[in-house]
Amino acid sequence: MTRWLDPDEQQTWRHFLAAGQLINEALDRQLQREAGMPHTYYMILVALSEAPKRAMRMSELAARAQSSQSRLSHAVARLEERGWVRRERCPADGRGNVAVLTDEGFATLAAAAPGHVEEVRRSLFDVLSPEQVRELGAICSAVRDTLER
Amino acid sequence: MTRWLDPDEQQTWRHFLAAGQLINEALDRQLQREAGMPHTYYMILVALSEAPKRAMRMSELAARAQSSQSRLSHAVARLEERGWVRRERCPADGRGNVAVLTDEGFATLAAAAPGHVEEVRRSLFDVLSPEQVRELGAICSAVRDTLER
DNA sequence: TCAGAGTATATGAGAGTTCAACTAAAATGA
């Protein structure tokens, strides 16, 4: 009944898990050390920084930053305490909130970005050939399309 | 100075993050729902189940299960409470502990495995062509070799 | 226009993770 993994698939799967975790740990360590925030928070700041007026509805932000709504809500509360983000009531929809990246938040992000990109290169792009990067892009895109929603 | 990501790299990176997270979430949800444990705990049980006598030194186990020592220590404490793992003092080295998978733990793992494998197929292998699986294996292996230690 | 259904977000508790101590037992070496 169960379609078990054959030895090759097993190995691929374990490499996949190991690689993914090593990269995530590297990202988190670098950001925690140099910017005092986890990668999930960084992703939230990035998403906000790219939005018009650096502002976005909470649910839209959750989608962009690949966060659950609850996680985002907690995270933004922390980011607000640090003064990097501010929340405003949404005028168009009384239920909604809009998260806004403050200047201080933007400055923090700008300061953190170079070190982060360097880490991204070190842990992924520098390791792979251009051909592999293309392949990886296609693979991840396929996974994403399948699992998303 | 900073080697920023070009648009293609950006996209690949975002697909990579999204895919990785979607898969991890799928794994965690499935295991939490059907076996009442997170994926990290599952990996610990798997590692133990493959060891001679289903027993392993803590640090060796941490390495195999891709866990930090601290995380493993906390996790094994929980697994012990549930009766799935037992800890014994290591006779050869007075500092060491040996984690042992109990019969109950093994049974739990055996019961959880089919659903887990099914989820692994659904979220990764079924999505990719055999060629892509090969490519992904090579890519992850390269990342792992570079980042590990 | 109002009850009921649906949507946007927040919140609290419980659980897992990290980081920095801390304990205890080897190993080292003069």
Added chain:
DNA sequence: TCATTTTAGTTGAACTCTCATATACTCTGA
């Protein structure tokens, strides 16, 4: 042989995440 260093593992606190629930607003249809 004893002080030092290293290694194995644990622990507590602070923090993040998840899940279920709560709150407050909007929409829908009779």
